[in-house]
Amino acid sequence: MLIFRLPDSDVFHTLEASQEKLVSFVSFDTKTVLDFKGTIKAISIEAIESQNISPKSKSQLIEIAKETQESYALKISQAKDFIEKNELKKLVLSRRKLLMYLDIDSEKKLSLTKSFLKFCDSYPSAFCYLFEKNGEIWMGGFSEVLGKFDKRNNSFQTMSLAGTLPLDESWTDKEIEEQKAVTEYIQSILRKFSSNLKVSSTKDLISGNIKHLKTDFSAEISPESLDKIISELHPTPAVCGFPKELCAQGIKSIEHFNREFYAGYIKVETEDFIYYFVNLRCASFFKNYAFLFVGGGITLKSDAEKEWQETELKSMAIQNNLVFE
Numbered sequence: 296m297l298i299f300r301l302p303d304s305d306v307f308h309t310l311e312a313s314q315e316k317l318v319s320f321v322s323f324d325t326k327t328v329l330d331f332k333g334t335i336k337a338i339s340i341e342a343i344e345s346q347n348i349s350p351k352s353k354s355q356l357i358e359i360a361k362e363t364q365e366s367y368a369l370k371i372s373q374a375k376d377f378i379e380k381n382e383l384k385k386l387v388l389s390r391r392k393l394l395m396y397l398d399i400d401s402e403k404k405l406s407l408t409k410s411f412l413k414f415c416d417s418y419p420s421a422f423c424y425l426f427e428k429n430g431e432i433w434m435g436g437f438s439e440v441l442g443k444f445d446k447r448n449n450s451f452q453t454m455s456l457a458g459t460l461p462l463d464e465s466w467t468d469k470e471i472e473e474q475k476a477v478t479e480y481i482q483s484i485l486r487k488f489s490s491n492l493k494v495s496s497t498k499d500l501i502s503g504n505i506k507h508l509k510t511d512f513s514a515e516i517s518p519e520s521l522d523k524i525i526s527e528l529h530p531t532p533a534v535c536g537f538p539k540e541l542c543a544q545g546i547k548s549i550e551h552f553n554r555e556f557y558a559g560y561i562k563v564e565t566e567d568f569i570y571y572f573v574n575l576r577c578a579s580f581f582k583n584y585a586f587l588f589v590g591g592g593i594t595l596k597s598d599a600e601k602e603w604q605e606t607e608l609k610s611m612a613i614q615n616n617l618v619f620e
């Protein structure tokens with residue numbers, strides 16, 4: 296079962312049985328690809344609410360050390376050592392926040408479909424999804440686009456999105472440099488594939504309780520180069536770092552968990568477009584707990600306390616929209 300809503304749309308979609316392969320979830324390390332086959336069709340709110348999506352996995356005692364502010368601070372300092380040693384601009388570190396439902400409401404049950412609808416309402420310009428497949432349940436949604444290809448005129452759009460602050464704070468060099476690293480990376484790749492690259496000015500993108508810096512790109516490309524562009528772009532320094540193989544190794548050795556679909560991407564093919572959405576502000580759900588995946592760009596200027604707060608604020612995208620009844 297997959298339900299999704301495209302950015303700035305009020306129509307919900309699902310897939311109706313057919314062999315057409317239209318939506319794929321690609322993991323951060325690109326080793327896992329979860330394909331959803333079917334023809335895209337609209338689904339009503341009532342039909343969404345009548346779906347029974349509940350985690351099947353038995354409640355089990357999970358032996359996972361809860362990430363604390365202190366343990367995360369240690370990882371941030373390891374990330375800084377890695378940045379210094381390898382002379383990097385940034386490294387994107389993340390945590391898997393463990394949310395026990397019993398801590399929230401022991402009497403009531405989590406409604407995933409109602410949570411999804413509330414989440415969609417809170418983030419109208421995000422691509423939002425909820426899926427259940429092979430016993431796994433994931434929900435998420437964000438406005439970061441890795442690629443949008445218009446089949447009618449071969450135009451390709453992407454964005455550099457990074458830097459995070461609470462809404463009332465002003466940008467500092469730290470966020471500006473962090474986002475610039477992403478912009479330069481995207482530019483260097485797109486220039487290889489197009490001679491008419493257009494780059495916008497950098498603007499704020501407001502996402503719930505926080506804001507980011509965003510630069511838009513558009514270019515005419517040949518349809519044959521689309522797959523290559525996406526595989527060169529992913530993972531961008533908005534979710535990993537540059538050089539990407541070295542940074543992905545560093546991330547693995549510091550984070551100590553599998554990012555799975557977090558910071559991967561979702562490919563959605565419609566009649567006119569092929570979209571690639573960056574899979575952020577997402578969580579995987581189990582019987583009595585969820586993992587909320589959240590991260591942020593670390594630079595030598597990072598302050599551990601602020602980085603923790605940033606991940607807490609990002610986790611509210613999911614957490615504040617969970618509905619128990």
Ligand SMILES: C=C(O[C@@H]1C=C(C(=O)O)C=C[C@H]1O)C(=O)O
Pocket residue numbers: 387389439456457458459507533534575576588589590591592593609
């Ligand atoms: C890594 C995440 O977000 C990404 C990293 C950002 C940052 O470092 O400031 C901002 C937006 C996203 O590109 C996340 O939400 O977990």
